[in-house]
Amino acid sequence: MEVISYGRQTVEDDDIRAVADALGREMITQGPLVEAFEEALCEYTGAKYSVVCSSGTAALILAYLAAKERDGDGVITSTITFVATANSALHSGLNTAFCDIDPETHNIDPDVLEMTCSELSDVRIITPVHFAGLPCDMERIRAVADKRGLVVIEDACHALGAEWRDSAGGWHKVGSSSHSEMTVFSFHPVKSITTCEGGAVTTNDLHLYRCLKELREHGITREGSRFDYPGNGPWYYEMHTPGYNFRLSDIQCALGLSQLGKLDRFVARRREIASLYTELLRGCDFITTPAEDGNRRSAWHLYTVSIDFEGLGVDKARWFDSMKQRGVRLQVHYIPVHLQPYYRRRYGYTEGDFPVAEEFYRTEVSLPIYPLLTDDEVELIAAEVVETLTVLQPA
Ligand SMILES: Cc1ncc(COP(=O)(O)O)c(C=O)c1O
DSSP states (O other), rough: OOBBBBBBOOHHHHHHHHHHHTTSSSBBBSHHHHHHHHHHHHHHHOOSSEESSSHHHHHHHHHHHOOOOSSOOEEEEEEESSSHHHHHHHHHHEEEHHHHBBBOOOOOOOHHHHHHHHHOOSSEEOOOBOOOOOOOOOOHHHHHHHTTEEEEEEEEETTTTTEEOTTSSEEEESSOOSSEEEEEEEOOTSSSSSSSEEEEEEEEEEEHHHHHHHHHHHHOOOOGOOOOOOOOTOOOOEEOOOOOBBOOOHHHHHHHHHHHTTTHHHHHHHHHHHHHHHHHHTTOOOEEEOOOOOOOEOOOOOEEEOOOOOHOOOHHHHHHHHHHHHHHHOOOOOOOOSSSHHHHHOOOOOTSSSHHHHHHHHEEEEEETTTTTEEEEEEHHHHHHHHHHHHHSOO
């Protein structure tokens, strides 16, 4: 039996040829394809600068380090995210605080964010997560940040290819960083495009761009204008901060460039799949399908549904298993990060702290969505969802 999982890459023949060509070049890392991919990302998103790196996690660490003023500065992020959003802050010497979500969008709730910011004294950075690919309310978040002089780093690991409309009617591509200091992407295979592992940060700030680039490459600069001492030869470089090797290879950038050319097609297919699911599940009063209003175009990284397991009298784990037995591997996004044992121990978080997120976790399930999924498969999955839930209901 073929198993359908919740996400997978779309790699086509010309992607494979692009990688093979890159492998035959003289420079297989730190060559010209790195800058070519960065330029293409700037062109797509509209940001002035972009720095590609080895993963979305590496991109978050670079962004946090570039934004940090002092150790112990605080980051506020949504509790409905992958642990990397929070862990990367800790790895950068920052503290993490969590915030509850909006029940409709499942993104950080700007009202709760405002309250949390005023309760915590050490906050320096807000990291909104465009959950499932749906853009956050960036105008509200920018306003909250500006009131307190905070930095905004968008975690857009789900949202390359998404767009949102501002209150004056103008559209913004996620990644343009029009309402943030930096935006972070992941190119993991289940994301909008892939470089196998990989990530990027986009920004419009030259100073941040230079910091990000240096931190990606051991903290080294070769720019004469940045030297503290006179250079004594063409080999001379200086290191001002201990950085990392978070580089992305030319081979991976070749794949990224090839994939980026297909991004709009991939997102359009994800959108079609999402509409089909919504249409097929419309009649089920025990399933809530995801929201998308006229001011946000999701990248549809995930198709999340909320199921009233309690009302149905169905055990979520048992149902999950029975879908697996029928060849459909579902996922849950996410276990609220504040409930992870580490964060409970470190900061004293406990159940009940973020009731909207916790209720979402109880009911949420991610159905498979990726460009190669066929309409027939979507119809089959939707039918299996309804049938298995009906079968498992107590008589
Ligand atoms: C919201 C979010 N942030 C960060 C990451 C980390 O990205 P990567 O896996 O490329 O390190 C992920 C990856 O799944 C993610 O979903």
